[in-house]
Amino acid sequence: MMNWEIALLVTGALAGGFINGLAGFGTALFALGFWLQFMEPARAVAIVVVLSVVSGLQGLWLVRTSILDQPRRLMRFLIPALFGIPLGIFSLSFLEPGMLRLVIAGFLIAYGGFFTFRRNFPRLEGPAPLVDAFVGFWGGVLGGAASLSGALPTMWCALQTWTKSETRAVLQPFNVAVLGLAAITFFFKGFYSGENLLFLAIALPVAMISAQVGISVFKRLDDATFRHLLVILMFVSGVVLIIRELY
Template sequence: MTPEIALYVAAGALAGGLINGLAGFGTALFALGFFLNVMPPVQAVAVVVVLSALTGVQGLWVVRHAIRANTRRLARFLLPGLLGIPIGVLILSVLDARSLKLVIAGLLILYGGYFSLRAQLPRFERPTPIWDMIVGFSGGVLGGAASLSGALPMMWCTLRPWPKSETRAVLQPFNVTVLTLTAAALALQGAYTRETLIYLALALPLSIGAAQIGIAVFKRLTDTGFRRLLIAMTLVSGAVLLLKELA
């Protein structure tokens, strides 16, 4: 591993871990921009899903009470998401990953830009179980295809009037579960070569440490501040993905 490669891997691990600790998701959105400079898509996704799952476990403890209190809500997202994982893994093997990332980047910029400019955020008060399941399934597909399982659930959860702990109680376990199973599927396909494991050995401790900093910041945020942060993250994430793919 050259010093340049090590620098990209370390930077991606720190950025991804920090945002995962802060928001309960987002490792791929912030880490892939670094990893794809030095890794092919399948290898980059294989590294990111492990980092996302293992750093996310720390955040589960923070919202454990909210998870137990909202298990039915989580199930509406998670069970359809599990069905979407094998479809996403298949897409990763046959579809141009660049096209997928451009579509996601466009959606993130459109959504984040629009709601960043609105003084009052919309709030869908009534239950929407069908839409929750559709969003969960789509997140599972994106998780298997590009380790982007949190993008659409994040966008949807910012429209709900849930406190920050309840929002994270959906996003964090959803991502940890989807990406853990995605990692297992990629392992069965032989994605974890010796080189990939070396990258993981460098990235994992950095990502876990950065996640602890993110968790500390999360505890200080208000509910409104947390929602605003998620929306700002969609805009920044979309811009980072778009600039990376068009560069």
């Protein structure tokens, strides 16, 4: 492995781990921009899902009380997603993943850009279990089809009146579960051997430490600031996604 490749690997792990620790999602979007410069896409994605899951597990412990306080809320998202993932994988036979990612990037930019510059941020009152299930299902579909499981749930959760811990108690386990299934799939396809294990051995501890830094910053944010942070990150994620797909 060349020195510049190690530098890109470590930088991607730092960026991905930090953003996961801070917001509970976004590892792939921020790490792959560095890794795809020297890795094949399938290899890079196989590695990044492991980092996402391990970094996410650290965040789960942080919001464990909020998860246990509202287990039904999480299940409204997660159970439909488990049915959506196979549909997303099946859709790969007739959908172009790159075009799908560009469409989602457009939604992220439009949503994030609109709400970032609004003085009064909208907040939805009252539970909406059917919408939760709808969002969870299509989050699973997008996870299977384009590795974008967190896009729709993040947009929806940012509009709720939930605290930052309640929001994260949905997003973090949702992404860990969906990406954990992806990691299992990659394992049975033989992606975790040889040089990939070396990449993981370097990137994983870096991402874990970086995630702890992100978690430390998360603890210092109030609920309103965290909600606006999610919106800004959605805008940035959309821009990063478009740049990655076009270039």
